[in-house]
Amino acid sequence: MRQTQNFFATAPLGLELLLADELQALGMCEVKAARSGVYFEGGLVHAYRVCLWSRLANRVLLKLAEFPAATPEALYDGVSALDWSAHLDDGATLAVDFVSQRSQISHTQYGAQKVKDAIVDQFRARTGSRPSVDMHHPDLRINVYLERDQAVLSLDLAGDSLHKRGYRLDGVSAPLKENLAAALLLRSGWPEINAAGGDFVDPMCGSGTLLVEAAWMAADVAPGLLRESFGFMGWKQHDRGGWYALLDEALARREQGLAxxxxxxYGCDIDRSAISAAQANVDRAGLTDKVEVAQRSVVDVRPRKASGLLLVNPPYGERLGDDDTLVPLYTGLGETLRERFQGWKAGVFTGNADMAFKLGIRSHKKYALYNGALECKLFNFEVDAARFFEPRADESGLSEETRELNRLLRRARALAQKPEQGAGAEMFANRVRKNLKNLGRWARQQGISCYRLYDADLPEYAVAVDLYRSEQENKTWLNVQEYEAPASVDAGKAESRLIEVLAVLPPVVEIPPEQMFLKVRRKQKGASQYEKQGEVGHFHQITEGGCRFWVNFQDYLDTGLFLDHRSTRLMIQQRANEKRFLNLFAYTGTASVHAGVGGALTTTTVDMSRTYLDWARRNMALNGLNGYAHEFIQADCLSWLAAESAKPVCQFDLIFLDPPTFSNSARMSASFDVQRDHVTLLKQAMQLLAPQGELVFSTNFRRFKLDAAALGDAEISDISARTIPRDFERNARIHYCWIIRRK
Incomplete structure (x- = not known):
């Protein structure tokens, strides 16, 4: 064996940089963070140290070989090239984990079968006997990662995921994984707070994961010390002497640290069963005399020192409750912090950012992390009176412009209480009733839950009104967008008409006024249409064509779902079966969801915005589209496309390209103008098409002219008319759309 070898430590999404810092602190060399993990180099004992001491990693992979594997035969031959008798005996057991991204071998079970066949056939040819398969407790776990037909073959030195420490047997609803709990402690500054003499408290401790991880971190206890086995223990090249030396060191450090x-x-929880589970886990972790748990409400928690860290993972509605119960819970937590814990640090990890504003304390840091597939945020607070504010139910985190729009909404709600309306308002109301009757019938027949109800049908009332219906919440919302009035229109008269619109809509549609939202459509520059308007963070679930999406009415100019592209998305769903799909300028990934639901083999979602790429991940997860078949790339699409199109491999069978009209974002390598640059953009995208592939190109630039002559090697079909939904027929130039194929 070489003295220095290449390893890859895997980690949950969002923990890569933390893990890189941890590995450097553990003495690893050539540490480099990557997506979902960290590369490092060292000897075998270095890798053992990571298995024993990493609080963040999931697995540690030892790289054995790398080779091209564009075909099953090439994969088989590449695996067969290794001498497997150096790694396991013919009477041993093995398991194969196989992951494929953007490769011709896309069926992971088939890929794993070919790898297994290559190994057992080698043994059978040499000895007449062969290893057997044991997926749960194998002597050797083998990992193959196939990307763009290049295979990396590794041994999994961890075996079971390293987050399984061995102390947690009983859990409660929605438990934190141990390595995520450790990440929350690190992001909240617990090591520094502990070094300064501070205490730790979790007032909603559940099964006690944060308590155990905090105590082990403070006492220098190796997180893998209680595990019964690791993946390297059944490996023929296992260095037992090196491993036992590490164990002796860890045992001595634990004894000294606990002393x-x-x-x-200490921690508490109002649930008796949670406290019972927490106490049992604390006992198994060897912390009976070091960690205290008690059944107690959050409002009864008291600090014991002048400083410390309060860290909590409260319910946030995805799995454990709803707003009616969450508001008093978060409000009570905020009151407890403000009244009793001044001078402390606090961390609140939640998937409901709206609830964080109920605490009444301004956070000084926020971190995006994932609890499984669910995007959450860790809010860090300094509990200081200077950072306190009185929580407001309706406008926490909103921009000044949105507050002004809400002022108009409040005026309109007051006017809505009066039964008499002017002639103009009545004319507008009649038009909305007519549209609601006709379009509502059509929407129900087509299974459409969100549609444009009104689009400046009457010139005097220049607004667009979109209706959103959620079957999950049994609610209807209206998203009203005022088209910016020209300078020739009196501002006071324009405002009066807008207030009339807002007053009329709720009773006509039969919804509470609070379920109506207002935006102003202005000419957008660059990516300003994607800029945040507020930080309420309240999302609602809607359906479209068998897909589910999260929409947001308050934080952004757009809701996360472009309704005029509904027909285009449904067309993508119908064409996506068994296809490799690419979504460029993906926004919230709605086209990727449709492709995935339509049976796409793989989806690749590319956008420059981390916010919208995270939103896309949430949309995909909402539809059960998880795993390595669905890739998300945060990148400037122009630079990414230029780099990818220079490569010789055709990667995608179906591409959706819906670029902005213009962008000059500082994060882009150059400005972009869809009229000026579309030929280059389309040619590069076509380089990524498989021979029979299709490129769906769309633009909302109303004066756009496609330069078909410059795309002479392409077969172009104008499908604009077919992709304009019925609710946008009044505005036939809302977008243009083409299907482009190679000749």
Whole structure:
């Protein structure tokens, strides 16, 4: 074996940089963070140290070989090239984990079968006997990662995921994984707070994961010390002497660390069963005398020192409750912090950012992390009176412009209480009733839950009104967008007409006024249409064509779903079966969802915005579209496309390209103008098409002219008329759309 070898430590999404810092602190060399993990180099004992001491990693992979594997035969030959008798005996057991991205071998079970066949056939040819398969407790776990037909073959030195420490047997609803709990502690500054003599408290401790991880971190306890087995223990090249030396060191450090631990680490929960599980886990972790748990409400928690860290993972509605119960819970937590924990640090990890504003304390840092597939945020607070504010139910985190729009909404709601309306308002109301009757019938027949109800049908009332219906919440919302009035129109008269619109709509549609939202459509520059308007963070679930999406009415100019592209998305769903799909300028990934639901083999979603790419991940997860078949790339699409199109491999069978009209974002390598640059953009995208592939190109630039002559090697079909939904027929130039194929 070489003295220095290449390893890859995997980690949950969002923990890569933290893991890189941890590995450097553990003495690893050539540490480099990547997506979902960190590369490092070192000897075998270095890798053992990571398995024993990493609080963040999931697995540690030892790279054995790398080779091209564009065909099953090439994969088989590449695996067969290794001498497997150096790694396991013919009577041993093995398991194969196979992951494929953007490769011709896309069926992971088939790929794993070919790898297994290559190994067992080698043994059978040499000895007449062969290893057997044991997916749960194998002597050797083998990992193959196939990307763009290039295979990386590794041994999994961890075996089971390293987050399984061995102390947690009983859990409660929605438990935190141990390595995520450790990440929350690190992001909240617990090591520094502990070093300064501070305490730790979790007032909603559940099964006690944060308590155990905090105590082990403070006492220098190796997180893998209780595990019964690791993946390297059944490997023929296992260095037992090196491993036992690490264990002796860890045992000595645990004894010394627990002896000097003087921080008070305690937790409580109102649920008796949670406290029972937490106490059992604390006992198994060897912390019976070091960690205290008690059945108690959050409002009864008291600090024992003047400083410390309060870290909590409260319910946030995805799995455990709803707003009616969450508001008093978060409000009570905020009151407890403000009244009793001044001078402390606090961390609140939640998937409901709206609830964080109920605490009444301004956070000084926020971190995006994932609890499984669910995007959450860790809010860090300094509990200081200077950062307190009185929580407001309706406008927490909103921009000044949105507050002004809400002022208009409040005026309109007051006017809506009066039964008499002017002639103009009545004319507008009659038009909305007519549209609601006709379009509503059509929408129900087509299974459409969100549609444009009104689009400046009457010149005097220049607004667009979109109706959103959620079957999950049994609610209807209206998203009203005022088209910016020309300078020749009196501002006071324009405002009066807008207030009339807002007053009329709720009773006509039969919804509470609070379920109506207002935006002003202005000419957008660059990516300003995607800029945040507020930070309420309240999302609603809607359906479209068998897909589910999260929409947001308050934080952004757009809701996350472009309704005029509904027909285009449904067409993509119908064409996506068994296809490799690419979504460029993907926004919230709605086209990727349709492709995935339509049976796409793989989806690749590219956007420059981390916010919208995270939104796309949430949309995909909402539809059960998880795993390595669905890739998300944060990149400037122009630079990414230029780099990818220079490569010789055709990668995609179906591409959706819906670029902005113009962009000059500082994060882009150059400005973009769809009229000026579309030929280059389309040619590069076509380089990524498989021979029979299709490129769906769309633009909302109303004066756009496609330069078909410059695309002479392409077969172009104008499908604009077919992709304008019925609710946008009044505005036939809302977008243009083409299907482009190679000749």
């Amino acid at each position: 000097r631990l003087d921080a008070s680490i």
